[in-house]
Amino acid sequence: MLTCPHPPPVTLVMDPHDDVTHTRAALAAHDPAHGRITVHPTPGTGSTLALAYDILAALGKPVPLTGYRTLDTQPAWTLCAAWILALPVTSLTVLRTHLLSPRALTDLLALRTRTGLHLALVCHQSNSTTLERALQCTDHVLADAEAVLSLRKATNTQEPHPAPPARPSRHWINLPSLNSLNCAYTTTPCSCRGPAPQVSRLDQRRIAQRLHAATAHPHLAAELATACFAAATTTQISGVCVADTAMDGTTLILLDRTQPYDPYVSHRVPHWAQVFLRAAAFTHYLTTARRSDPLFTDPLFTDPLGCTSLPRLTDFAEHC
Numbered sequence: 001m002l003t004c005p006h007p008p009p010v011t012l013v014m015d016p017h018d019d020v021t022h023t024r025a026a027l028a029a030h031d032p033a034h035g036r037i038t039v040h041p042t043p044g045t046g047s048t049l050a051l052a053y054d055i056l057a058a059l060g061k062p063v064p065l066t067g068y069r070t071l072d073t074q075p076a077w078t079l080c081a082a083w084i085l086a087l088p089v090t091s092l093t094v095l096r097t098h099l100l101s102p103r104a105l106t107d108l109l110a111l112r113t114r115t116g117l118h119l120a121l122v123c124h125q126s127n128s129t130t131l132e133r134a135l136q137c138t139d140h141v142l143a144d145a146e147a148v149l150s151l152r153k154a155t156n157t158q159e160p161h162p163a164p165p166a167r168p169s170r171h172w173i174n175l176p177s178l179n180s181l182n183c184a185y186t187t188t189p190c191s192c193r194g195p196a197p198q199v200s201r202l203d204q205r206r207i208a209q210r211l212h213a214a215t216a217h218p219h220l221a222a223e224l225a226t227a228c229f230a231a232a233t234t235t236q237i238s239g240v241c242v243a244d245t246a247m248d249g250t251t252l253i254l255l256d257r258t259q260p261y262d263p264y265v266s267h268r269v270p271h272w273a274q275v276f277l278r279a280a281a282f283t284h285y286l287t288t289a290r291r292s293d294p295l296f297t298d299p300l301f302t303d304p305l306g307c308t309s310l311p312r313l314t315d316f317a318e319h320c
Helices: 020-028 048-058 074-086 102-115 129-134 176-180 201-214 218-230 234-238 271-287 313-319
Strands: 010-014 036-039 091-094 118-123 140-144 251-255 264-268
Touching (some): 074 271, 091 102
Parallel strands (some): 010 140
């Protein structure tokens, strides 16, 4: 299972006067596209599950999660780690950490160990016994909020504030490659299994935006992304193992029995889809590390009855 043996030291940022300018500076630094996220924990709760949901929401994922037991915290924290590694996110700032429970702080420090990100904990009072105990056995440094959370640099420049991210368009995207999903022919070519047509750059951005916003489940997003760029059938998709994709998500091997000499065809994954394949693979590496497991299944799902509230791939595609 993935761990980072030498993550950067935790930065404990002291803001004893709870200066609003420091909070604004931390929130202004939030920029997932450049590897930085800031989390302002949900007021009134110090629960570890709520904190994991706050991190997923900061990553742009819909919460609460579906498909898991209500009080099971492991899936949420594992998905946080998978998306952080896949995007990638290298810096996480958490505000009001003096209000977090010891369990939430423990899970937060475990997230740092699993991902190797730089973690900054902002304490808005002069001291916190809970924080001190949590960091007793963790490499950390003290920092003053005025030094690390200052808006002076931003106010001294003439650069405009970044525009808020655009909401995903509701424009219908017609993808002929998805016609192959329900193809029953696995040994002979047929008209619905032609090569995947080129998708415009605008539609590529739209697909990526909608997949990011539609689900926090990496395997579901990666499965639909593969169907979009490879014109793969459900039979092909179900046969993909973790070992069939590169860890950086740049290549994917699909079994194609229509090829007479070598049925294992390597596909170059387009840039927009790579993050989803990385996240799906990291979910497995963080959980079981078995490279023979099916890639587009959820290793976190442990319901003995085998039922899930997640949609079928075709329904998910139509929703997106």
